[in-house]
Amino acid sequence: MIPRQKQAVAYCLATLAAFALGLPSLGAASQRIHLTPNFTMGESFRYHIESQTITTGTTTTPIVNPEAAKQLKQVADLEVRLNVVGVQPAPATNGAPGAARLRATYEKATAATQTDAYDPAAAALDAQYNNLQGRSVEFTIEADGKISHITGLDEAVSNPSAAAAVRDWITGFSPSANLPPEGIAIGQKWSAERPLENTPLGNLLWRTSSSYLRDEACELPGQSASAAQNPDEATAGTSTGTPAAPAKHAAASSGPLCAVILTSFDILRRGSENADATPEEYRHSGLRTSGTWTGKGERLDTISQQTGMLLRSTQTSTQKMDFEIVSAISGSKIHYAGQVETQSEITLMPNAAAAP
Numbered sequence: 001m002i003p004r005q006k007q008a009v010a011y012c013l014a015t016l017a018a019f020a021l022g023l024p025s026l027g028a029a030s031q032r033i034h035l036t037p038n039f040t041m042g043e044s045f046r047y048h049i050e051s052q053t054i055t056t057g058t059t060t061t062p063i064v065n066p067e068a069a070k071q072l073k074q075v076a077d078l079e080v081r082l083n084v085v086g087v088q089p090a091p092a093t094n095g096a097p098g099a100a101r102l103r104a105t106y107e108k109a110t111a112a113t114q115t116d117a118y119d120p121a122a123a124a125l126d127a128q129y130n131n132l133q134g135r136s137v138e139f140t141i142e143a144d145g146k147i148s149h150i151t152g153l154d155e156a157v158s159n160p161s162a163a164a165a166v167r168d169w170i171t172g173f174s175p176s177a178n179l180p181p182e183g184i185a186i187g188q189k190w191s192a193e194r195p196l197e198n199t200p201l202g203n204l205l206w207r208t209s210s211s212y213l214r215d216e217a218c219e220l221p222g223q224s225a226s227a228a229q230n231p232d233e234a235t236a237g238t239s240t241g242t243p244a245a246p247a248k249h250a251a252a253s254s255g256p257l258c259a260v261i262l263t264s265f266d267i268l269r270r271g272s273e274n275a276d277a278t279p280e281e282y283r284h285s286g287l288r289t290s291g292t293w294t295g296k297g298e299r300l301d302t303i304s305q306q307t308g309m310l311l312r313s314t315q316t317s318t319q320k321m322d323f324e325i326v327s328a329i330s331g332s333k334i335h336y337a338g339q340v341e342t343q344s345e346i347t348l349m350p351n352a353a354a355a356p
Contacts, residue, residue, distance in 0.1 A: 032183030038097035043084040046349040051076045057338015072115045079108035099142045109133040128162035184212045200289045202279040203270040210263040218258040220350050256306045267295035291323025313346040
């Protein structure tokens with residue numbers, strides 16, 4: 001059972017970055033923004049992703065390894081091109097945009113890890129990230145914003161941690177699935193919960209609290225002042241010159257505005273702390289788990305109100321784990337205690353830099 005337990009420990013330590021995309025509309029009376037994806041066939045755009053993860057901790061196993069790594073720092077640098085390869089007609093019932101099919105191609109993907117001792121698992125994870133370069137994954141954003149029909153992931157990565165990261169990046173493309181259906185207005189706050197999956201402890205959940213802070217002038221790194229006043233020209237074209245979609249409402253200032261949304265999150269456990277924490281998939285494998293897993297962090301998103309594109313997202317988070325995995329058959333056990341700190345920044349690249 002020890003290899004299975006080690007794989008579980010490595011899998012649950014993956015940390016993730018996310019995108020957020022959508023096309024807002026503003027009601028004259030309610031002044032609410034609806035971040036509903038609305039893509040045009042043939043659109044193409046790129047994002048630059050930088051992330052840093054620092055993991056500190058110890059794993060205690062029946063076979064003592066005094067040279068095991070206790071600290072790991074991984075830095076990843078990626079550029080992803082997104083192409084809209086299919087758009088379905090809008091539903092006749094409510095006029096909302098139809099589902100869209102997107103292809104994400106990793107034009108650049110590098111990762112480098114520093115450890116205080118040799119760690120073959122870290123080296124393997126670096127190789128998986130590096131192997132993403134040149135590969136593509138396709139997915140569908142449904143009319144309600146939810147992600148479905150992800151294909152190509154198994155061919156792109158085989159490492160469970162890298163696959164989980166790619167899957168979570170894809171899920172982050174559409175924030176509308178987790179936003180209030182009535183839309184959001186400046187000053188509004190809302191919250192949500194979802195299960196925290198693929199961990200050795202059951203009944204864990206993400207609890208998020210979000211607030212629409214303000215509007216501010218849109219600006220992309222490295223673009224000219226005139227382009228900053230019209231980010232549609234810098235972000236919404238395609239390689240074939242397809243023009244940007246018109247704005248659905250006039251900006252309140254001399255230039256286009258961006259919505260700034262702050263989200264804080266916590267990792268909590270539902271139910272009694274004394275209850276059995278073993279997930280069903282572990283129980284079926286003859287394992288029992290116990291311990292604690294907590295975390296908190298913040299994310300700040302800046303989204304263009306004219307294009308609906310995420311211009312920038314910065315996130316910081318800290319997770320603390322102290323859990324044990326025990327074989328119900330042999331009694332062998334693994335104990336892990338550690339902390340994971342992450343920082344990430346996702347930036348929409350100006351169209352001039354994004355042209356193939």
